[in-house]
Amino acid sequence: MTTALLISNVILWVLVVALAGIVAALIRQIGVLYERVAPAGALMVAHGPAVGASVPVLAAPTIDGATREIGGARADGRSTLLFFLSPTCPVCKELLPALRSAAHHERDWLDVVLASDGPRAEHEAFVRTEGLDGFTYLLSAPLGVTYQVAKLPYAVLIDGAGVLRAKGLVNTREHLESLFEAQERGLASIQDFVHRGADAAEGGRA
Amino acid sequence: MDPVIDYTVRLALGLLFLVALAHKLRAVRAFRQTLAAYYIVPAGLGTGTAVAVVAVEALVLILLGGGDRNRIGLAAAGGLLLAYAAAIAVNLLRGRDRIDCGCVGSAGREGLSWWLVGRNVGLATIAFAGMAPVVERPLTAVDWLSVIAATMTLAGLYVAFDGLVANAPGYRRLREAT
Numbered sequence: 001m002t003t004a005l006l007i008s009n010v011i012l013w014v015l016v017v018a019l020a021g022i023v024a025a026l027i028r029q030i031g032v033l034y035e036r037v038a039p040a041g042a043l044m045v046a047h048g049p050a051v052g053a054s055v056p057v058l059a060a061p062t063i064d065g066a067t068r069e070i071g072g073a074r075a076d077g078r079s080t081l082l083f084f085l086s087p088t089c090p091v092c093k094e095l096l097p098a099l100r101s102a103a104h105h106e107r108d109w110l111d112v113v114l115a116s117d118g119p120r121a122e123h124e125a126f127v128r129t130e131g132l133d134g135f136t137y138l139l140s141a142p143l144g145v146t147y148q149v150a151k152l153p154y155a156v157l158i159d160g161a162g163v164l165r166a167k168g169l170v171n172t173r174e175h176l177e178s179l180f181e182a183q184e185r186g187l188a189s190i191q192d193f194v195h196r197g198a199d200a201a202e203g204g205r206a
Numbered sequence: 207m208d209p210v211i212d213y214t215v216r217l218a219l220g221l222l223f224l225v226a227l228a229h230k231l232r233a234v235r236a237f238r239q240t241l242a243a244y245y246i247v248p249a250g251l252g253t254g255t256a257v258a259v260v261a262v263e264a265l266v267l268i269l270l271g272g273g274d275r276n277r278i279g280l281a282a283a284g285g286l287l288l289a290y291a292a293a294i295a296v297n298l299l300r301g302r303d304r305i306d307c308g309c310v311g312s313a314g315r316e317g318l319s320w321w322l323v324g325r326n327v328g329l330a331t332i333a334f335a336g337m338a339p340v341v342e343r344p345l346t347a348v349d350w351l352s353v354i355a356a357t358m359t360l361a362g363l364y365v366a367f368d369g370l371v372a373n374a375p376g377y378r379r380l381r382e383a384t
Binding site for chain 2: 009031034
């Protein structure tokens, strides 16, 4: 009996010490995470129409020959997400599932419009292989020039009144969602967000 | 009080002061600057106070390790911990919460907080509670196991609490951000 208690005591102490060590190590790891994890968002590039400004009205041809007007107030008040992509951009392809789910989840207020330019045949093949028939697909060089799209994939969010709400380089699903978040919160970009957060923290400390 | 508790308290506090002393001696100049930033003693007495603090910590360490029934060590340790708590509290009340705590561990490196005051008061309470009279009994190997393992656990918990305090600003930033 005494031996049994003794052994159980030894085992318990070993486990308790080990657990205390693990707790300490975990807390340290969490500390590293707090330091490293900054909120992810679409990086805004300081070109093209400014956030909060009305975008120019532009008639762009779609891949199937119709014309779609981008910009200006819309009668139905729906917002437009212009997603600039290219058949040769691998990150764009990776983002397509995220884009599809975003288009589905935000369908109450948002139209997702794909935009690109270049030879029509390439894009038609791209639409077929990636199954993009459900989206409006614009082929317009002036569109990319207007929004000064330098890097892909790039997204621009325009609200129902034709005002630019958010824009930026989107490399992940989080970046894409950050644009909707930006629209909801009235923030222009991740930089704007971090900046305001830093100001708030400074204010709290003072 | 059982001698196992007595030994555990003195060993754990001794370990804490040993680390604190090593921390100060390893970077004497940094410790003097830390002390100066507290604005507790006049600038002219900075070096003298630094030497005195180190000497008192060494004395506490020796007293804790010394004679089995020596209660002075525990009283001195508790007093020193309370003095540190008071120094932190004074600076918190002055609004000078951006200075280095100079504490053992990573908490307080970014600034002072009431958690650090609470921790020191808690440790001082343990030291004073350890002054209760000890009931003699022969110690066995199991008792030594208890003493050593409990001390190791307390050290681990100290590091864990220290980490939580150190993480608090980062956690607050993230929580406010989302």
